[in-house]
Each structure stands twice: as C-alpha cells, then as structure tokens.
Amino acid sequence: MSVDVKTNVIKRNGEEVDFNSQKIINAVHKANAEVDRLHQMNDYQIIAIADSIANKVHDSTHAVNVEDIQDMVETGIMAMRGYEVAQKYVRYRYKRELTRKSNTTDNGILSLLDNINEEVNQENSNKNPVINSTQRDYMAGEVSKDLSRRVLLPEEIVKAHEEGIIHFHDTDYFAQREHNCDLINLEDMLQNGTVISETLIEKPHSFFTACNVTTQIVAQVASNQYGGQSFTLAHLAPFVDISRRKIRKNVIEERKECGESLDENIISRVTERRLRDEIRSGIQTIQYQLITLMTCNGQAPFVTVFMYLDEVPEGQTRDDLAMIIEEVLVQRMQGVKNEKGVWITPAFPKLIYVLDEDNIFEESKYWKLTELAARCTAKRMVPDYISAKIMKELKQGDVYPCMGCRSFLTVEDSQRNADGSHKYYGRFNQGVVTINLVDVACSSEGDMDKFWGILDERLELCHRALRCRHERLLGTISDVAPILWQNGALARLKKGEKIDKLLFNGYSTISLGYAGLYEMCMRMLGKSHTDPEASPFALKVMQRLNDKCREWKEAENISYSVYGTPMESTTYKFAKCLQKRFGVIPGVTDKNYITNSYHVHVSEKIDAFSKLKFEAEFQKLSPGGAVSYVEVPNMQNNIPAVLSVMKFIYNNIMYAELNTKSDYCECCGYDGEMVITEDESGKLIWECPNCKNRDQNRMFVARRTCGYIGTQFWNQGRTQEIRDRVLHL
Numbered sequence: 001m002s003v004d005v006k007t008n009v010i011k012r013n014g015e016e017v018d019f020n021s022q023k024i025i026n027a028v029h030k031a032n033a034e035v036d037r038l039h040q041m042n043d044y045q046i047i048a049i050a051d052s053i054a055n056k057v058h059d060s061t062h063a064v065n066v067e068d069i070q071d072m073v074e075t076g077i078m079a080m081r082g083y084e085v086a087q088k089y090v091r092y093r094y095k096r097e098l099t100r101k102s103n104t105t106d107n108g109i110l111s112l113l114d115n116i117n118e119e120v121n122q123e124n125s126n127k128n129p130v131i132n133s134t135q136r137d138y139m140a141g142e143v144s145k146d147l148s149r150r151v152l153l154p155e156e157i158v159k160a161h162e163e164g165i166i167h168f169h170d171t172d173y174f175a176q177r178e179h180n181c182d183l184i185n186l187e188d189m190l191q192n193g194t195v196i197s198e199t200l201i202e203k204p205h206s207f208f209t210a211c212n213v214t215t216q217i218v219a220q221v222a223s224n225q226y227g228g229q230s231f232t233l234a235h236l237a238p239f240v241d242i243s244r245r246k247i248r249k250n251v252i253e254e255r256k257e258c259g260e261s262l263d264e265n266i267i268s269r270v271t272e273r274r275l276r277d278e279i280r281s282g283i284q285t286i287q288y289q290l291i292t293l294m295t296c297n298g299q300a301p302f303v304t305v306f307m308y309l310d311e312v313p314e315g316q317t318r319d320d321l322a323m324i325i326e327e328v329l330v331q332r333m334q335g336v337k338n339e340k341g342v343w344i345t346p347a348f349p350k351l352i353y354v355l356d357e358d359n360i361f362e363e364s365k366y367w368k369l370t371e372l373a374a375r376c377t378a379k380r381m382v383p384d385y386i387s388a389k390i391m392k393e394l395k396q397g398d399v400y401p402c403m404g405c406r407s408f409l410t411v412e413d414s415q416r417n418a419d420g421s422h423k424y425y426g427r428f429n430q431g432v433v434t435i436n437l438v439d440v441a442c443s444s445e446g447d448m449d450k451f452w453g454i455l456d457e458r459l460e461l462c463h464r465a466l467r468c469r470h471e472r473l474l475g476t477i478s479d480v481a482p483i484l485w486q487n488g489a490l491a492r493l494k495k496g497e498k499i500d501k502l503l504f505n506g507y508s509t510i511s512l513g514y515a516g517l518y519e520m521c522m523r524m525l526g527k528s529h530t531d532p533e534a535s536p537f538a539l540k541v542m543q544r545l546n547d548k549c550r551e552w553k554e555a556e557n558i559s560y561s562v563y564g565t566p567m568e569s570t571t572y573k574f575a576k577c578l579q580k581r582f583g584v585i586p587g588v589t590d591k592n593y594i595t596n597s598y599h600v601h602v603s604e605k606i607d608a609f610s611k612l613k614f615e616a617e618f619q620k621l622s623p624g625g626a627v628s629y630v631e632v633p634n635m636q637n638n639i640p641a642v643l644s645v646m647k648f649i650y651n652n653i654m655y656a657e658l659n660t661k662s663d664y665c666e667c668c669g670y671d672g673e674m675v676i677t678e679d680e681s682g683k684l685i686w687e688c689p690n691c692k693n694r695d696q697n698r699m700f701v702a703r704r705t706c707g708y709i710g711t712q713f714w715n716q717g718r719t720q721e722i723r724d725r726v727l728h729l
Contacts, residue, residue, distance in 0.1 A: 008064075008681070009057070009064055009065070009066055010064070011066055019058075021050040024049065024050040024053055024073055028049060028050075028089065029046065039082070039083075039084040040085070041077070041082045045080045052076055053076060070093060073089065074089060143175070144173060144174060144175040145171045147175045148171045152175060153174075153468055156461070157461070157465045164574050165458065166433055166461060166465060167574070168468075169431065173226040174469075177476045179473060180226065180428070180431045180432060181407050181429045182225060182427070182428035182429065182484075182489070183403045183424055183426070183427055183428070184218075184230070185425040185489060186231040186236075186425070187235040189213075190203065190235060190239070194488045196220055201216075204239060206239065206242060206243045207278055208243070208278050208285070210282070211285045212282075214231065214236065214286060217483070219301060220489075221483060221484065224483060227429065228708075229303055229403065230303070230304040230306055230403055232307075232308065234311035235425075237318075237321040237324060240321075240323065244275050247271050248268075255267070279327050280327055283324065287336070291336060300348050301348065302405070303350070304349060304350040304352060304401065305349045306352050307328065307383065308356075308386075308399060308401075309321055309322060310388070310399070325353075325369060326369060329372045332346075335380060338700065344700050345702045347710065350384070350404075351383035352383055352385070352401060353384070354399060355385055355386065355650040356389070360646075370643070371639070374639050375639055378634075378636045379636055380662060382709070384657035385650075386655050387649055387652075390652070390653060395411050396411045398411060402655070405566055406566060406707045407511065407563060408623065408624060408625045409424055410506065410509055410559050410561050414505050427509075428502075429509050430469055430510040431469035433466050434462075434514060434565045435512070436515060438578055439574075441523035441588075442578065444524075446523060459544075459545070459548045463548070466511075466512065466552075470503060476498065477498055478499060503558070506559045510561070511560075511561055512545060512548070512561070512563060513565030514563075515565050517541070517595065518599070518600070518601045519588045519594050522587045522588050542598070545562045545621075548560075549624075563625045564598060566707050569718075571593040571594055572593060591724070592717040593718060593720055597626060598618035599615065599628070603726055608630040608645055608729045609648050612628060612653050615653065616653040616654070619655065629656060629659050630657075630658055630728040631728050632645075632727060633729070634661065635660060657707075663699070663701050664699065664700040665691060666698040667693040667695075667699075670691065674699060675689050684723065686699065686713070703722055705718060
C-alpha cells in the first residue's frame with residue numbers, strides 16, 4: 001500500500017496541489033506496460049518507488065516541483081534495475097515536454113484566469129489577481145515571458161534565470177521595450193505645459209488644478225513603464241502663491257461688492273483661510289486619486305512623494321511648501337476608509353520626508369512638522385526618512401529623491417540643469433538583473449579561491465543580461481510613450497526620434513542587483529556579516545560589485561550601478577532554487593526566503609541603533625539604491641522614541657524607515673496585529689488573534705515588504721520572512 005502524505009507539489013502552471021503517490025504508480029505502470037514481460041517490474045517494486053518518493057517529499061522543507069518528482073521517479077526505477085522501463089519513462093517525459101513547448105503560454109494563462117496560479121496570485125502584494133484589468137496585464141505578461149524565453153533572450157541567460165543563479169527582473173514587460181522606474185520632471189510639465197491623451201494641458205492657474213494635473217501625469221507615466229516613479233512637492237509649491245493672489249483678488253472684489261471693509265488684516269486672514277481650504281482639497285485629490293486610479297496593469301501607481309523643504313528658496317515659497325507637507329501628513333495620518341467605512345492605511349503614495357538642519361532640532365523653524373511626521377509614521381508607517389546631512393556626504397552635496405521605493409540615480413557631471421546644478425528630474429532606470437550571492441557561496445562549497453572565480457563569472461553573466469536590457473531599449477522611438485519621451489516627464493524628443501541618446505552618458509542608470517549577503521557569509525565563514533570576522537569579507541564582495549560596475553561604465557558609457565534589490569516573489573524563488581540545487585543547509589538554505597540585499601537577517605537580535613549604524617556602511621556601497629529599516633512595536637504612545645530614531649537616522653544613515661503594523665479584522669473589529677500561523681497542511685496563513693478569523697477577504701493587513709507597503713498578502717516565502725521578524729526597539 002502506498003504512503004499518503006500532506007505535502008504540496010508545484011505544478012508547471014504554478015498551482016500548488018496536494019502530493020498524490022497514486023499518480024507516480026500510474027505513470028510507472030504505463031511505462032512498464034510498454035516493455036517486454038521479461039523486463040517488466042512487479043507491483044511491489046512500483047509501490048516501493050512511490051513510497052520512497054513520498055517519504056522524500058514529506059521530509060522536504062518546501063513545496064516540491066513536479067520536475068523534481070519526475071527526476072526521483074527516474075532514479076527510483078533505475079535503483080530497481082528497471083532499465084528498459086526507465087528508458088520508456090524518459091521518452092514519455094521528452095514527448096510531453098515537446099508538446100508543452102509547442103505553446104508554453106496556454107497553461108499559464110488558463111491557470112491565472114481560473115485564479116489557481118499560486119505564484120502569480122502572490123507575485124505582487126499590491127496587485128489583486130482576481131480583477132479583470134490585473135488578469136489582462138498578467139495575460140500579456142505570460143506572452144512577453146514566453147517570447148523572452150524562446151526568442152529574445154540568450155539561452156544561457158534564460159537557464160541561469162530559471163535556476164535562480166540570477167534573476168532577470170520583469171520579463172513580463174521585456175518584449176514591450178519598457179523601462180523600470182523614473183524621477184518625473186513635474187516642474188517642466190507644470191510650468192511649460194504637457195500633452196495627455198493628445199490634449200494640450202497648459203500651465204495651471206491654481207494649486208488645486210496643479211494637483212489634479214499631477215495625478216493625471218502620474219497615471220499616464222505608470223501606464224507606460226513598469227517600475228516606481230517619484231515626484232517632489234517642491235514642484236507644486238509655486239502654485240500656492242498663484243492661488244493666494246487669485247483668492248486675494250476675489251476676496252477684495254467680493255468685499256467691494258458687499259460694501260465691506262477693505263481692512264488689510266481681514267483680507268489677509270480670509271485669503272489664508274480659503275487658501276488652506278484649497279490646499280486641503282488639492283492634497284485630498286492627490287491622495288484619493290492616486291489610490292483609486294487604476295493603470296493599465298491593474299494596480300494603483302507605484303508612486304513616491306518627496307518632501308524636502310530646502311528644495312525651494314527660503315521665505316514665502318518654503319513656508320508654502322511646509323503648508324503642503326503639513327496637509328499631506330495630516331491626511332495620511334487619518335488614512336482612508338475602506339468599503340466597510342473603516343479607516344485603514346493606504347499603500348500609496350509612499351512618502352519620504354527629508355531631515356535637515358531646519359527641522360531636526362527642537363529649536364528649528366520647522367520642528368513641529370517633524371513631530372507631525374513622527375506621529376504619522378507611528379500610525380501609518382510613512383513617511384520614510386532621508387538624511388540631508390548624510391546624503392550630501394555621499395552624493396556630492398546634493399539631496400534628491402529615489403525613483404520609486406529605493407532606486408537612486410547616480411550623480412553625473414555630464415548631466416546638468418541650465419543653472420549648472422546636477423540634473424536628476426527627468427532621468428530614469430533602464431532595468432535590473434540580480435545576482436544570487438548565496439548560490440555563488442554554495443557553488444564554491446566554502447572554498448574562498450573558488451568563490452571569487454565563480455563570483456566574477458556570475459557578474460559577467462549579469463553584465464551580459466544587463467546588456468540585453470539595454471539593447472532591447474535601443475532603437476525605441478519616442479512615439480511609443482509620448483508622455484515620457486515627448487511631453488516632458490523624461491524628455492522633449494521629437495516625434496519619430498529614437499530615445500538612444502538617453503541610454504548613454506549618465507542620463508539613465510542600469511542596475512546590478514544583489515541578494516543574500518547574510519547567507520553568503522554563513523556559507524563561507526559560518527558567521528553572520530554582522531560578526532567582526534565576517535564583515536570585511538561582506539564589504540569586500542560589495543566593493544567587487546562596485547568595481548565591476550565602474551569597469552563596465554568606463555568601457556561602454558552606460559551608467560551601471562549597484563542596487564539593493566527589493567525582493568518580493570524573488571526571495572521565495574531564490575530559496576526554492578537553492579534548496580533544489582544544494583539541499584537544506586542550516587542557516588543558509590533552511591528558510592523559504594533569503595535575506596534582502598545587505599540587511600541584517602530578520603531573526604537576528606540587534607537593537608535599532610546598532611542595526612542602522614551597521615547597515616549604513618553597506619548602504620554607501622549601494623549607490624544605485626538601498627533602504628534600511630527597523631522593526632518597531634506600536635509607537636503611537638511613544639512619539640519621543642520615534643523622534644530619537646529619526647535623529648539617529650539624520651546623523652548616521654542616508655535612507656531608512658520604521659516598520660510598524662496596521663491591521664483590522666472585519667469579523668470582530670479588532671485593530672491590533674494579525675498573526676501568522678499554520679493550517680492543517682502546514683501552509684502559513686493569517687489569523688485574527690481575537691476571533692480566530694482566517695478569511696483574508698475579511699481582514700486588512702499592511703506590512704512593509706519591499707520599501708513599499710503591501711496590502712494584498714504575500715507568497716509563502718515572504719510570509720515566513722514576515723513571521724520571523726524580531727523587534728529592534
């Protein structure tokens with residue numbers, strides 16, 4: 001009698017199903033029936049093969065792929081000396097593989113339409129995989145992936161990607177010649193006008209209109225690239241005074257018509273009150289439209305809003321910017337109502353608040369704004385914080401936003417504004433390829449000489465993959481995305497003009513991502529990279545990545561940069577591939593996730609200040625983008641502690657965030673932290689600790705996962721990582 005085990009198997013279409021040993025028995029019986037009776041296996045041998053595989057699957061720490069099971073079947077038949085049967089089984093597998101390759105997209109598309117593709121369902125924690133627009137985007141993505149695998153990418157890149165040696169990001173958009181993320185030039189578009197859907201949009205005549213136009217620009221940009229985007233509130237600040245003058249004129253005319261006093265004090269007070277109302281309405285437009293807008297890829301725009309007081313001149317304009325920032329923080333702290341009327345934490349827009357001399361000290365002019373930011377972070381997980389002090393040290397005296405959640409442009413002397421300052425707004429990122437550092441370590445089997453040789457080989461593989469990304473964009477004409485290339489978001493090219501000049505000479509970047517620095521050190525040295533004996537090795541590896549990027553840049557005039565990859569689904573994929581290739585190695589491959597970039601392992605006990613200080617050294621070596629975080633409990637009643645962390649960030653690290661929790665159970669109204677537990681099959685699920693509700697459709701959970709806040713739940717690897725997190729404060 002064969003063994004039945006409760007373990008999941010991942011089918012080729014991404015669906016997870018229960019392991020069924022009877023399917024193995026049936027498959028071997030079919031192969032067995034095709035050979036001479038003399039060479040056939042008996043029923044006891046076939047059942048023994050099935051039982052042996054069942055035990056291996058049961059002992060596995062992760063869901064097993066169907067290909068792994070078929071490999072086990074071949075090995076099992078050979079172990080029973082059923083050589084002729086094994087030959088028939090191998091031929092059967094080969095024929096089936098040829099049939100599948102004749103059209104590789106059908107199963108993937110059908111499974112996502114039926115909502116059974118677990119990999120796609122939880123690929124992105126900010127996409128709802130059920131709705132039509134998301135499914136339409138995923139369908140297009142399946143076609144793009146298929147074309148990329150079979151036609152557009154070299155076989156060595158595809159093989160390395162599928163084995164988890166590297167990750168070629170966003171293959172679902174590769175065929176369309178789209179780029180990753182950008183820093184939109186909102187100032188140019190608002191001040192000089194733009195075109196949206198073939199309609200001329202002239203310079204706005206009020207702050208409210210400028211806010212409305214901004215949301216339309218963001219939606220259009222998001223529909224023409226696949227990564228994040230950022231804009232700064234500084235570009236909206238000049239429109240406050242335009243509205244002030246307009247309102248003041250109307251107030252004077254109204255009072256004249258009514259025979260009211262034209263007392264200057266009264267006119268100013270009425271004007272400022274109405275101006276506040278307009279700012280409130282304008283910011284509400286941005287918040288609600290960016291949340292409720294849905295782009296062509298079935299999600300709200302991945303947008304970051306930058307708040308830096310010193311980006312505008314001191315005086316009235318800076319005070320106006322402070323008013324805008326204050327309103328953004330007040331509204332974000334309130335949250336938004338869900339369909340049940342409950343105030344919840346929205347995922348977007350992400351907010352970044354810059355800490356500088358005029359807001360970081362109690363005696364600073366804008367200290368009250370910083371206190372408000374702290375209260376907002378404690379309740380809604382944003383804003384995140386950039387230290388102007390540290391950023392100026394690392395970026396040649398400049399302070400500017402990332403392109404989305406963490407991707408930073410490089411400082412390029414070749415790219416200047418009309419006033420001679422470095423240009424950042426209007427630049428973009430071409431794409432990312434990530435190296436799996438854990439695989440390098442495991443492949444070298446702990447041998448340091450082999451490690452450096454394999455690392456260099458893998459980096460060249462990444463280099464070739466990045467060249468594929470770059471060359472795919474070459475020859476793209478500006479007409480494919482007028483909002484980006486013709487109407488100011490990134491450039492003002494002519495119709496029919498190619499974007500090629502924007503791919504060289506520092507105008508755009510292209511990113512070498514990396515993952516698993518912690519596990520790499522564990523495999524090579526048996527110690528975390530936080531250990532003084534392992535840190536030099538980790539830093540040396542980071543320096544090697546930077547040296548390679550510098551070498552490639554000098555040779556090709558393309559701005560390669562080292563980038564701390566934000567891994568969501570990739571962390572699970574890498575972990576599964578490592579387990580498949582190397583088995584379970586304690587402290588290295590024994591989790592369903594690997595550690596993000598240079599981060600301290602989520603389970604490692606370390607205080608918030610030590611963590612930030614340690615990671616600051618590695619952040620310096622990720623010039624293309626990185627963000628650090630500290631995991632904190634509910635801080636709403638301890639704002640002084642939040643401010644202490646913020647001051648530490650200002651003095652020690654360029655870019656960091658505080659991870660809090662923001663949950664709600666619709667069944668019982670509990671608004672404390674939802675917990676992660678295991679169901680009967682061992683799958684990780686979310687549960688309300690108050691009423692034991694496990695229905696994800698009846699609870700709201702917000703967690704930081706990749707710099708952005710996720711609210712649509714996560715794959716098993718990321719869920720395990722969230723469960724393993726320890727508090728740093």
